[in-house]
Structures are given as structure tokens and as C-alpha cells.
Amino acid sequence: MSTLQDAEKLLSSMSRAEKAQVLQWVVRDLGDAFPGIDSIPGVNGGEPCIVRTRIPVWVLAQARRLGTSEADLLLCYPTLRAEDLTNAWAYYRTHKDEIEQQIRENEEA
Numbered sequence: 001m002s003t004l005q006d007a008e009k010l011l012s013s014m015s016r017a018e019k020a021q022v023l024q025w026v027v028r029d030l031g032d033a034f035p036g037i038d039s040i041p042g043v044n045g046g047e048p049c050i051v052r053t054r055i056p057v058w059v060l061a062q063a064r065r066l067g068t069s070e071a072d073l074l075l076c077y078p079t080l081r082a083e084d085l086t087n088a089w090a091y092y093r094t095h096k097d098e099i100e101q102q103i104r105e106n107e108e109a
Contacts (some may be wrong), residue, residue, distance in 0.1 A: 003038075006030060030036065034091045034094075035087060036050060036051050036083065036084055036087035036088075037049070037050065037051065037057060037087055037088070037091045038051050047102055048091060048095070048098075048099075050080065050084045050087070050088060051084075052079060053077070053079050053080065053084075055077055055079075056084060056102070057088045057091050057092060057095075057099055057103035058099045058103050058106065060073060060085065060088045061088065061089075061092045061099050061103065061105075062103050064089075067107055070082070070085050073085060075083075
């Protein structure tokens with residue numbers, strides 16, 4: 001059995017209060033990490049991207065700014081899920097200056 005399967009089995013036997021405690025521990029452990037967003041040196045210049053893809057957050061933020069709907073983004077990028085967009089928007093709100101700088105740099109290129 002894998003670690004995730006072990007965790008799932010344990011969670012199913014826990015009370016709501018115990019699950020809430022585990023969730024608090026996980027959030028504390030993650031710190032300011034954004035689930036679903038990775039910045040990997042050597043991949044897309046280290047820009048923050050949606051996990052499982054090489055789609056930079058700045059691309060999605062710029063498309064949204066230009067009026068592309070979430071539905072259209074999901075159609076244009078079939079590997080994206082709705083939760084990926086939610087993660088991208090949360091990342092953008094917290095790292096707006098960084099993402100805006102990446103947009104400017106890519107417009108100049």
C-alpha cells in the first residue's frame with residue numbers, strides 16, 4: 001500500500017475534528033506554497049507554471065486580462081482543469097508584481 005493510500009484509509013476513520021487538525025498541520029507545513037503551481041529551474045525559465053503542464057501563470061493572467069473567459073481557456077488548454085485556473089488566480093493575486101513583470105518581459109520579446 002502506498003503512503004497516499006495509507007493516508008486515505010486513516011482519514012476515512014477520523015472524526016471531522018481530527019481531519020480539521022490534520023488540515024491545519026498540512027497548511028502550516030506548506031507555508032506560502034500554492035498547490036497546483038510549480039516554479040522549476042530550467043523549465044520555462046523557472047516561471048511559475050500549472051503543475052502537469054508547462055503553462056505559465058502569466059499566460060493565463062494575460063489571457064484573462066484580454067477578455068478570455070475561463071471556459072475558453074479550458075477549451076484552448078485541454079490539460080487545464082477548473083481548479084488550475086483557481087490556483088492561477090490565487091497565485092496572481094499574491095504575486096501580482098512578479099506576474100505583471102513577466103507579462104511585460106514577454107510583450108517586449
